[in-house]
Amino acid sequence: MTKMLKLPVLLFLFIGITVTTIAQSDKKKPYTITADSLSTGNYKDVFKSFFQLAFDRFTSKNKDLQFTSNPFAIMARANPNLLIDTNYTKYTALRNLNFSFSAKLDSSYKFNGFSSGITYAIINRRDVTISQYFLTEVSKANNEAGALLSSLGLYVSTITDREKQNKFSTQITNFFKDSTARFDSLDKELQQVIKDSAKAIGTVHLLEVINKNPKASLRTYIKQNYDSVKNDFQNRLLWTASISDTTYKDEFMFSNVVLSTNLLKGITNREKAQNRRCEFELNLKAAYQFLDDTLTTGRDLKRQAFTFEPGLNLVLKNRRTQHSWAEFKLSGGYTHLNKPYASERKDSITVNGTLRIRVFDDIWIPLEIKYDPKSGNVFGFLNVRANFTTLGSAFNKKPSSSSNSQ
Missing domain, CATH: 2.40.160.40 (monomeric porin ompg)
Known part of the structure; x- marks a missing residue:
């Protein structure tokens, strides 16, 4: 492996680990506590998770x-x-x-x-703690981000211009890690690469978010997806x-x-x-x-x-x-x-x-x-x-x- 390829490989390996922990940060908190804090007063009168x-x-x-x-x-x-x-x-x-x-x-x-x-x-x-549906829904955004990351990693590894490679690597790192990094702040060429990659690998939800909102943040999208699923569980049948x-x-x-x-x-x-x-x-x-x-x-x-x-x-x-x-x-x-x-x-x-x-x-x-x-x-x-x-x-x-x- 050449020295030019080592940088993007190590970089995207690091980002990959980061992406898989975006939704995991909230999972480190007990699900029962997270769910209980969002429960309505009427729900807590019907069924108690802890004490009343x-x-x-x-x-x-x-x-x-x-x-x-x-x-x-x-x-x-x-x-x-x-x-x-x-x-x-x-x-x-x-x-x-x-x-x-x-x-x-x-x-x-x-x-x-x-x-x-x-x-x-x-x-x-x-009960989100034993729901496979909850884990599946929460993982959707992560899986799309991971697939897009892999595709972009292959693209960056083909860039021969070292300066351009470093520039795109830095922008992608920020886009995947920083919630303040918006899609429209990326280089125009990189924006198109992301759209083409998303379309090619079938990450339709990510592509839809980017097309609808040029100021979209990837990390925010993953967090919002997690919150949406979590809130949805507060309306399920008991x-x-x-x-x-x-x-x-x-x-x-x-x-x-x-x-x-x-x-x-x-x-x-x-x-x-x-x-x-x-x-x-x-x-x-x-x-x-x-x-x-x-x-x-x-x-x-x-x-x-x-x-x-x-x-x-x-x-x-x-x-x-x-x-x-x-x-x-x-x-x-x-x-x-x-x-x-x-x-x-x-x-x-x-x-x-x-x-x-x-x-x-x-x-x-x-x-x-x-x-x-x-x-x-x-x-x-x-x-x-x-x-x-x-x-x-x-x-x-x-x-x-x-x-x-x-």
């Missing part, structure tokens, strides 16, 4: 102080390496499971019963099934058992998902309750209620960070009772609204309002949600090479 402390209806007669977590989050608390170890796919079942405990309080904040429950994500397509129970305050006997299911699906166009200020989520909830019939002697679960609540959640987001800061869910509610009391109707319909405000990064204030069109009654409940990971300091530590996943 909730104080529900603290302005009403019956209050609820609840703690919810994920078994995998507990394990990661002891071993943060589990969050980034590629072998942790074996814990998928645990990551799809939530458990909760809560204390019921009366108007005087006295204990009024104990509640517990479990939730399992039957379908969780938002379907959960749950069972919960509540005991009496004076004995460990169930006064209420609830079987429920919850479906959440974002409604957005992936091509328009990036840097959006508002999005919509479809939310369908159904539950079947077994209640104590207080009109009969003794304690039983012979009173049942079926509820169905279809709703649409409006999400207002910060365009730069894509974190939601306010949400409003409008839904309809249908309730059927098999044994209605004298003051109740067998079938009733309500119009519900839930306004969520993010007062801090991890603190949400949801205000629930229910309106009964037939009776004209309006009910309002003020809640507080604290979503947290408690692992912040651990994420900034480099995992020990001697530490293994469990």
